[in-house]
Amino acid sequence: MELRSNFPVGSPRWATRRTQWKALGLTDEDLTKPKIAVVNSSSKLAPCFSHLDDIADRVCEAVRQAGGVAFEIRTVAPTDFIMAAGGKGGYVLSSRDLLANDVEAAVEGAMLDGMICLASCDKTTPGQLMAAGRINVPTIVIPCGYQPCGVLDSGEPADIEEVFIQAGHVATGGITVEDLCSISDRAIKGPGVCTGMGTANTMHIVAEALGMTLPGAAPVAANSPKMWDNAARSAAAILDAVRHGRTPRSIMTAGAFRNAAAAVLAVSGSINSVKHLQAIAVETGVDVDINGLFTELAEHVRPLAAVRPSGPDSIEDFEGAGGARAVLTQLKPVLDLHATTITGESLNQALEGFEVPDPELIRPLDNPRGVQATIQILRGSLAPEGSIVKLSATEKREDRFAGPARVFEEAAAAISAIETGAVLPGEVLVLRGVGPVGTPGMGMASNVVFALNGAGLTGKVAVVTDGQLSGLVNQGIVVGEVKPEGGVDGPLRLVRDGDRVAIDIPARTVDLDVPAGELDHRRTESAAPRSGGQTRGWLGLYARNVSPLEHGATLSR
Template identity: 65%
Template sequence: MEQNGHPVAGDAPALRSDLPVGTPRWATRRAQWFALGLTDADLAKPKIAVVNSSSGLAPCFSHLDPIAAEVKRSIEAAGGVAFEIRTVAPTDFLMSRGGSGGYVLSGRDLLAADIEAVVEGAQLDGMVCLASCDKTTPGQLMAAARIDVPTLVLPCGYQSSGHLDNGEHVDIEEVFLKSNHLKFGGVTVEDLCRMSERAITSPGVCSGMGTANSMHIVAEALGMTLPGTTPVRANSEPMWRAVRASGETIVNAVLAGRRPRTILTPDAFANAVMTALAISGSINTVKHLQAIAREAGLDLDVYALFEHYADTIRPLAAVRPNGPDTIERFEDAGGALAVLKQLGDAVIGSAVTITGETMAERVARAEVRDATVIRPRSNPYCDHPTIVVVRGTLAPGAGIVKLSADEDRPMTFEGPARVFDDAPSAIAAIESGGVRPGDVIVLRGLGPVGNPGMGMASQPVFALDGAGLTGKVAVITDGQLSGLVNKGIVVGEVSPEGALPGPLGVVADGDRIAIDLRARRVDLLVDEAELERRIREREPHRTPGDSSSWLSVYARSVEPLPRGATLRGNALPTA
C-alpha cells in the first residue's frame, strides 16, 4: 500500500529482500538505493545479484563485463532489479606462481565466501553467476548450495585457438606441455614464443576438455544452467541468446521458490557423475562435485559414485587432450544435452532443473547432431573408464587416475619409489637423469594441508614427457593436476595426503609400489607392521600458527580431499 506516494508502515514483506517499512534498515537502505536511481516500485521487485568474476589478469575473464551488463538488462526487462557484485577470479596459469600454487584451489573457497558475504549479507533474492575459469564454476555452485537462494549458472564460453605456420593446431595446453620440453632440446624459446602468440585468439576459458569446460558441462548435468548452453564459444550468438534469456529464468525461479537444494539432489549428482565419465572430463570434477554436495548438506560420497558408474559408463566423447576431437566439434554435435541423450535410460529423468522442467523433459528435446563425435552407449570410444578412482594400501582414502580415450598405455606398473617433497626437486632429478625407467616418482607435501591450497603437480609430469619417460615412469602425488594433464600413469590427489598421518607420508626411497588400474589399486609393498611403525613414529605435520594470511587460515580449516577440501570442522575448537 502507499500513502501520499510512499509505502505504508506495516506492509508485509513479500520477498526475503523486503524489509518492514519504517524500520531503520529499510530507511537507510532506501536512501542508499534511491541514490543509485532506484524507486519504491523497484524496491518491491526481486533483487538479483549478477555475480561477476571479471578480471584483467587473464582472457578467461576479460569478456565478462559486457555480459554482466546484458544480464542486468535482461533481469530488469523481466521485472527484477539487478545488482552486479564482484568476486576473486582464480586462474591456474597465473595465480599458481605464488604460494606454491596454493592460491588456485583455495581461491574457489574464497570466491564462495565472497558470494555468501554479499548475497546473504544483503539478503538478495537470487543470483546469476557468470561461469568462466576452472574454480569459478565450482565456487559459485558451492555458494549457491550453501546459501540456498535461486541461482542460474551462466557459462560464458571457451576461447578459440590458433595454428602455426605449418598448419599445426596450437592451444594453451600445447604451450604448457612443450614448455617443459625446453631443457631436453625438444623445443626452443623461439618455438615457445611462436606457440604462445598463436595459442589464444579470443576471450574465454581453455579450449580443451579441461576443468573449465568439464565444470560448465557438469553444471548443466546438475540442472543449474539453461538447457543446451554448454559448452559454448565465447561471445558467440548462442552464448548471447542464453545471456538474454537469463533474466526471465532467474526472476521466475525466485517467484517460484526454486532453490538450489531442490535441484542439487543425489539424483542430480548421479547425472553429473555419469556425464563427467561420458565426456572423459577433468579429474578435478570429482573433488568439486564432492565440495558442492557437502555445501548442499548431502551425506553423499561422490568418489563412490564415480567408482560405481565407472563399471558401466564409458567415454562417449573424446575431446582434446583425451582424444582427436575439438571442443568446437563437440559443441556442434550437441554438447552436454546430446551426451545426456546418448546416456539414455541411465539418466535419472525425474531430477528437476532451474527452469522448473525435469531432466527427462530437457533430454526429450535434445538432438545428437553428430553421432561420430558424441557416440551412443553401444559404441563408446574405449572399453575403460577415463576417470579412475583407485584405493589400496598407499591410498586408503582414494586417489584418481586420468586415462585417455584413444591412447594405449600400461594398465599395471611396479617399481621402486623415488621420493620428493616438492615439485622443483622432482623436476631437477628428471632433468639430471636421476629418474630412470621403471621408477615410481612419489611427490608429496602438495595436498591441501601440506601445501595450503594444494600445489600443482603437473610440471613434473610434463617434464617426464620432455625427457621421453612418459609411460616408463609412474607418478604418485597428493598434489593437484591440471585438468589438461593426460600423460602416462599418474595417480593424483592421493588421500590421506603426505602431511597427514598415513602411508604416503612415510614412503621411503626404494620401497616397491604396485599400480593396477584394472583392479583400481595402488599398493605400497611394505610389511604391514613396518608401515604401522613408520606412521606411529613419524613427526606430525605442523600447520601454520597464528598468521592471518589467507593460506594460513585455509590450512587451519580445510578438510581432506574426500570431503571436497571444503572449509569446515577443523577450524572449530574440539571438546
C-alpha cells in the same frame, strides 16, 4: 510477491536501504522487485575473465527488462596459469572457497533474492555452485564460453596446454625458447576458457547436468550469439525461479549428482571435477560419495565423446554435435530423469524431443568412442581413501607398473632431479606434501609430469602424488590426488626412498609394499604431519580449517 529482500515500510532497515539504493538511481517501484545478484568474477589477469564485464552489463539490463533489479557483485577470479605462481600454487584451489565465501557475504549480507553466476575459469563454477548450495537462494549459472583456438603454421591446433607441455622440453633441448614462444604467440586468439575438455568446460557441462543452467547452455563459444542468447534468457529464468521458490537444494539432489558424474565420464572430463562435485555436495547438504559414484558408473559409462586432448575432436565440433544436451540424451538409460532443473522442468522434459545432431561424434551408450572409463578411482594400501588416474578416451590402457620409490617434498626438487638425470627408468616418483593441507591449498603436480615427458621418461617412470593435476593431463602412468594426503597422517607420509610401489590400473589399485609393522614404527618415530609452514594470511586460515580432500577440501571443519 513476498521477498526476503523487502523489509517493513518505515522500519530502520527499509529506510537505510531505500536511501542507499535511491542514490544508485533506483525508484520506489524498483525497491519492491526481486533483487538479483549478478556474480561476476571479472579480472584483467587472464583472458578467461576479460570479457565478463560486458556480459554482466547485458545481464543486468536483461534482469531489468524482465522485471527485476540486478546488483553486480565481484569475487576473486582464480586462474591456474597466473595465480599458481605464488604460495607454491596454493592460492588456486583455495580461491574456490574464498569465492564461495565472497558470494555468501554479499548475497546473504544484503538478503538478495536470487543469483545469476557468470561461470568462467576452472574454480569459478564450483565456487559459485558451492555458494548456491550453501545459501540456497534461487541460482542460475551462465557458462561464459571458451576462447578461439590458435593454429600453427602446420595447421595443427595450439592452445595453452600445448604451451605447458612443450615448456617441459626446453631444459632437455627438445624445443628452443624461440619455437616455444612461437606456439605461445598463437595459442590464444580471444577471451574465454581453455579450448580443450579441461576443468572449465567440464564444470560448465557439470552445471548443466546438475540442472543449474538453461538446457543446451554448455559448452559455448565466448561472445557468440548463442552465449548472448543464453545470458538474456537466463535473466527471465531466474526471476521465474524466484517467483516459484526453485532453490539449489531442490535441484542439486543425489540424483543430480549422479547425472553429473555420468556426464563427466561420458565426455572424458577433467579429474578435478571429482573433488569439485564432492565439495558442492558437502555445501548443498547432500550425503553422496562422489568417488563411489565414479567407481560405480565407470562400469557402465564409457567415453561417448573424445574432445582434445583425450581424443581428436575440437570443442567447436563437440558443441556443434549438441554439447551437454546431446551427451545427456545419449545417457538417458543411466540418468535420474526425474531430477528438476532451474526452469522447473524435469531433466526428462528438458531433453524431450531433442535429437543428437551427430551421433557419430557424440555416440550412444552401446557404441562408445572408447572401451574403458577414462577416470579411474584407484584404492589400496597407499591410497586407502582413493586416488585418481586419467586415461585417454580412444586408446585402451591396461598399465601395470611397480618399482622403487623416489620421494620428493617439492615439485621444484623433483623437476631438478629429472633434468639432471637423477630420476631413473623403472622408478616411481612420489611427490607429496602438495595436497590441500601440505601446501596448503594444493600445489600443481603437472609440471613434474611434463618434465618427465621432456626428459623422455613418460611411461618409464610412474608418478604418485597428492597434488593437483591439469584437467587435461593424461601422459604416462600418473596417480594423482592420493588420499589421505602427505600433509596428514597416512601411508603417503610414511613412504621412503626405495620402498616398492605397485600400480595396477585394471585392478584399480595402488599399493605400498611395506609391512604394517614397519609403517607403525615409522609413524612413531617420524615428525608430526607438516602443514606447509603457512600460519598467517589466507593460506594459513585455509590450512587450519580445510577438510580432507576426500570430503571435497572445503572449509567445513
